[in-house]
Amino acid sequence: MSAAPSALERLAAHGADGFPHLLAARARTDVELDRLRTRFAAVDRDPDVAVVLFGSWGRRELTEHSDDDWLLLVDGPGRAALRPDVEAVRALLGAGARKPGTQGAFGTVSASRDLVEHIGLEEDDNRNLTQRMLLMLESVAVVGEDVHRACWEQVLDRYLAEGRSDHRPPRFFLNDVMRYWRTIAVDFAGKHRDDERKWGLRNAKLRTSRKMLFAGGLVPILRCHALRGADVRPFLAAQLALPATDRVADAFLSAGQLDAGVRCLGAYDRWIGILGDVAMREELAGLDRASAPDSRTFVEVRRLAAEFQNGLLALLFETSLAPAVREYAIF
Amino acid sequence: MMPVSALTDHRPLLGHHPVGASTGFLVEDRGDWPRLAERAAALSPFTAELAALSETELPGLASYLAHEATLPFRYLSVHAPSKDLRMSESKLVDTLARLPAIVDAIVVHPDVIDDVTEYRKLGARLVLENMDSRKGGGRTADELVPYFAALPAAGLCLDVAHARDVDPTLAGAHDLLDRYAVRLRHLHVSSLDGDGHHVPLTEADEAAFGPVLRRCRDVPWILEAPLAP
Numbered sequence: 380m381s382a383a384p385s386a387l388e389r390l391a392a393h394g395a396d397g398f399p400h401l402l403a404a405r406a407r408t409d410v411e412l413d414r415l416r417t418r419f420a421a422v423d424r425d426p427d428v429a430v431v432l433f434g435s436w437g438r439r440e441l442t443e444h445s446d447d448d449w450l451l452l453v454d455g456p457g458r459a460a461l462r463p464d465v466e467a468v469r470a471l472l473g474a475g476a477r478k479p480g481t482q483g484a485f486g487t488v489s490a491s492r493d494l495v496e497h498i499g500l501e502e503d504d505n506r507n508l509t510q511r512m513l514l515m516l517e518s519v520a521v522v523g524e525d526v527h528r529a530c531w532e533q534v535l536d537r538y539l540a541e542g543r544s545d546h547r548p549p550r551f552f553l554n555d556v557m558r559y560w561r562t563i564a565v566d567f568a569g570k571h572r573d574d575e576r577k578w579g580l581r582n583a584k585l586r587t588s589r590k591m592l593f594a595g596g597l598v599p600i601l602r603c604h605a606l607r608g609a610d611v612r613p614f615l616a617a618q619l620a621l622p623a624t625d626r627v628a629d630a631f632l633s634a635g636q637l638d639a640g641v642r643c644l645g646a647y648d649r650w651i652g653i654l655g656d657v658a659m660r661e662e663l664a665g666l667d668r669a670s671a672p673d674s675r676t677f678v679e680v681r682r683l684a685a686e687f688q689n690g691l692l693a694l695l696f697e698t699s700l701a702p703a704v705r706e707y708a709i710f
Numbered sequence: 711m712m713p714v715s716a717l718t719d720h721r722p723l724l725g726h727h728p729v730g731a732s733t734g735f736l737v738e739d740r741g742d743w744p745r746l747a748e749r750a751a752a753l754s755p756f757t758a759e760l761a762a763l764s765e766t767e768l769p770g771l772a773s774y775l776a777h778e779a780t781l782p783f784r785y786l787s788v789h790a791p792s793k794d795l796r797m798s799e800s801k802l803v804d805t806l807a808r809l810p811a812i813v814d815a816i817v818v819h820p821d822v823i824d825d826v827t828e829y830r831k832l833g834a835r836l837v838l839e840n841m842d843s844r845k846g847g848g849r850t851a852d853e854l855v856p857y858f859a860a861l862p863a864a865g866l867c868l869d870v871a872h873a874r875d876v877d878p879t880l881a882g883a884h885d886l887l888d889r890y891a892v893r894l895r896h897l898h899v900s901s902l903d904g905d906g907h908h909v910p911l912t913e914a915d916e917a918a919f920g921p922v923l924r925r926c927r928d929v930p931w932i933l934e935a936p937l938a939p
Contacts, residue, residue: 393891641892682834685785
């Protein structure tokens, strides 16, 4: 029996062109995940440890050039000796150009206790915030799926422990998701104050993939305003188990905004096509702030990003979500 | 319980963002581009269409845009000339192609196109507008097929009043949206008088256009005539 079509596939059926790049990237992610799981099957693993991938793996948008942003995730407090250890994972993931991002948040160990107990205040540093948000919004287990799920549920329950009322989005979770998006945007400016390297590619990702990450959290949380308190956890658990593009597509379908949804995800689909094109990706990576406006590729990405954002704004401000946005998303 | 948006949807203009102005109706300042841009920004700093409807207006607009880097618009359209066309098509398209990167869209009437391949130079900034019933082509989704086939990167500007002029049931407007959904970049919104001129949107037309406008929540709406007081 074939699986029910995803929200992305159902939305694609309303457009003439579909979302070919996104659906191809999903298929690629599935194939590569299977391959990785086979390689990790022979690796010894403690029962409270998972190997988890983030970013394009978690969004199921893998291209040939995606990084392997991975973590060894421990359920509970951290400890020194783990199976597998960091070196064993490094031998199988993140070789060469697929090396995890350079900010130190990945390619290391993370303990669920830190992610759950350090929400806010000094100990919730950039690294902890990044690991927690990506765990919640775009992560997938290579091995240790039960551990990954348990850690994920602990963080969700910590967010929801602050209160779950009828027809109110969980504000603690909402504030942390919004804080993370603003942190990404501010850190982008900080990162490039003195160093323009890779400005073009990072700026393009901020406008697109990072915004999808944010929208994929923001939209389901705001949709909780239509729910009774008891329904919030199952709704969020079901939504956040989906790739971000499915969450956004589902919101457009639910709001009856099919045309805007087709354009929004259509623009994002073309961005994924650009990201998978070696020449265009390298062109973007080589651009600094001054040269970007002269690049046809960058200008096209900027146009697609505007279409993508306009669709999200229409979803947030011109559907039945608008009162919740006004009530909860600013203050 | 009925969502609030359903209660306000009979006046789609009230709930939409961004709505901006075409300078085409600011006739008293025609040719004075700093003044026209200032007036358009006063109406909406988010989006506008600078309309060089006559070819004689284009050099002044191109010069103004080349030296003006501080316009506030998040989406800026330029309406290419459709009247008084004298220069060669190649030269006209080259002039349009050299407009600076702050211009997001260049609206062209398909009925003035002779050599469609020339317009490929405009890339994804080219936006074709559906024509009214007085024109000989480019009026319907079918008539736009050869243009979009030759210009795969081009977008669509849906002129709602033109679409209604061609098909008063508005089925033609819905057909344009069905067939060219991902090409849609912005709307032209107004009513038409008996001679096909753009006039302020009437309340009756706004209500009639509602089902079409509601399909276009995510794109800028450009008013081609002032709103009625």
